[in-house]
Amino acid sequence: MIVRLMGEGQYRVDDTLLARLNELDAEVARAVESSDERALWSGLQALADTVRADGEKLADDDLSPSDAIIPPEDLSLEEAKELLSGEGLIPDLPVTS
């Protein structure tokens, strides 16, 4: 599957990585719920590092859409809450679930 690290680019990662990413994602969501900004940042960094370590960067002229998008590592608590509340960080992107 293809994962986008916002502000950085897209990576092709093995589908088996999804479970690990979901785990980290859950940790990050908990950090936001308990308003722990440090944990939020370390969680986001862990997500990005996992993708960078196991993924292969897509060429700039590749037009594939991503299967998952990971927010920037320096996301503020406020921005993260906005993201979780469903108002969305990226207004123009056709995202739903």
Next chain:
Amino acid sequence: MPGLMGRATLIIKAKFSKFLDRSENPNETLDYSYEEQLRQLQNVKRGVADVTTAKKRLELQYTSMQQQVEKLDGQARAALGAGKEDLAREALTRKTAVQAQLDGIMQQGQQLEAQQAKLVEGQKTLQTKVEAFRTQKEVIKAQYSAAEAQVRIGEAATGIGEQMADVGLAIQRAKDKTDQMQARASAIDELTASGALEDFTGGGDDIDKQLAQISQGTQVDDELAKLKAEIGSGSAEPPKEIPAGGEESAK
């Protein structure tokens, strides 16, 4: 937002764009989509240029704050040279406060620098993708049936839309940061001008404030002593202790 597994998540699930699906003529959709991409690319370029301009303005502001620090330092020296220790202390107190704020702004400035570098990269990637779309659309027109073309256009347009949104957000965040720094720098300008800097030792609670004042006080004492030593060693007279109420004792 319900996430990948229907729970709270920060990972955003992207889906194919549906907005192009209804068109009868894929060729028209392709050309229209490309025109739209070029238009948005221009917006992105303008956005990146705006951030660069704002950053340059901030750099000018640092310089003026730096000059303010030097000026206050000069005033402190002059005051002490004239035997006015109270005045020298006041100037050094202001200098320390401006310096502390300046350090904070410089730190934010480094973060902004990093954001801006990524922004420029993102813009380049977007440009490359739009160019790739231009090539691909001719291939799609020539080789694919209408139904297949629809799918391919949808995918490519989504891929580009994603990059567009990514850079768009980066621009927005960099703009917010420059605005914040601008406001902070302007507040200091105003305070230095109005002389109300004493109250500007930080936004922490009372204990924080007291601690800041103590350390600032010590720093001022140190600097005052240093100045005294410098001025003292430069003159024929040995450095002498000036009592705090110097003028009263002279009566």
